[in-house]
Amino acid sequence: MKKIIAVGNTKGGVGKTTTAVHLADWLQKVKGSEVVFINASFQTGVHDWLDELEISYYQEKDPDELYALAESIDADYVVIDLPGASEIVREVLDYCDFMLTPVQPSALDLKDGIKMINIVHRKLKLRKNLHAAFFLSLVDLRSNAAGDAQAYFNKHKVNLLDTKIRRLKLIRDSPLVLSTAFRQTDAASKLVAQEYESLFKEFFADA
Ligand SMILES: Nc1ncnc2c1ncn2[C@@H]1O[C@H](COP(=O)(O)OP(=O)(O)OP(=O)(O)O)[C@@H](O)[C@H]1O
Numbered sequence: 001m002k003k004i005i006a007v008g009n010t011k012g013g014v015g016k017t018t019t020a021v022h023l024a025d026w027l028q029k030v031k032g033s034e035v036v037f038i039n040a041s042f043q044t045g046v047h048d049w050l051d052e053l054e055i056s057y058y059q060e061k062d063p064d065e066l067y068a069l070a071e072s073i074d075a076d077y078v079v080i081d082l083p084g085a086s087e088i089v090r091e092v093l094d095y096c097d098f099m100l101t102p103v104q105p106s107a108l109d110l111k112d113g114i115k116m117i118n119i120v121h122r123k124l125k126l127r128k129n130l131h132a133a134f135f136l137s138l139v140d141l142r143s144n145a146a147g148d149a150q151a152y153f154n155k156h157k158v159n160l161l162d163t164k165i166r167r168l169k170l171i172r173d174s175p176l177v178l179s180t181a182f183r184q185t186d187a188a189s190k191l192v193a194q195e196y197e198s199l200f201k202e203f204f205a206d207a
């Protein structure tokens with residue numbers, strides 16, 4: 001059965017698009033699944049990247065059309081890259097099978113993160129089949145912000161995945177070189193590919 005996976009956060013600039021493209025590439029290139037990507041934002045910068053990765057995509061900016069489009073697609077997975085806005089996140093949480101949420105571990109981001117946590121908590125009460133998880137993105141391993149974030153998420157009883165994605169030039173440059181860590185053979189990329197794979201496996205483990 002087709003699964004709809006959304007990558008979303010009410011906040012912008014947390015790594016949603018980067019995560020969504022890596023997830024789509026992992027599902028298609030590494031796992032051999034049929035994937036269709038939906039860009040639900042107004043930006044179009046991701047399209048060249050998806051073209052080069054040979055990932056099929058649609059752009060649908062209208063939240064009212066998004067459900068019908070996602071439903072109509074024939075694929076193993078539909079990956080929806082959401083804009084950082086609460087209304088569309090709430091709406092997509094009504095029908096997606098999975099919601100993956102990147103969060104930055106900074107104190108300010110965590111404070112703002114309570115909004116997303118509250119939205120997800122409420123939807124999880126209503127929808128038993130929804131799988132939702134948060135993970136730390138853009139992590140600087142030299143700071144202890146990740147440890148503080150862990151404590152914050154535990155306090156709010158949120159499913160925070162153990163795998164963290166580091167803030168790395170290699171990841172930041174991936175849309176520029178129109179590639180992902182899964183396509184590269186150098187040692188640093190292989191390590192990043194392993195980290196993303198560990199994140200995605202952990203995310204799907206309880207499904
Ligand atoms: N792990 C990472 N390491 C370094 N840079 C990263 C990483 N993840 C994302 N970035 C960079 O951070 C910026 C924001 O990432 P991205 O566009 O994926 O976030 P977003 O949540 O989709 O943003 P928006 O809300 O604007 O759609 C981009 O410049 C991206 O290249």
Ligand SMILES: [Mg+2]
Nearest residue numbers: 016017041082
């Ligand atoms: Mg984005």
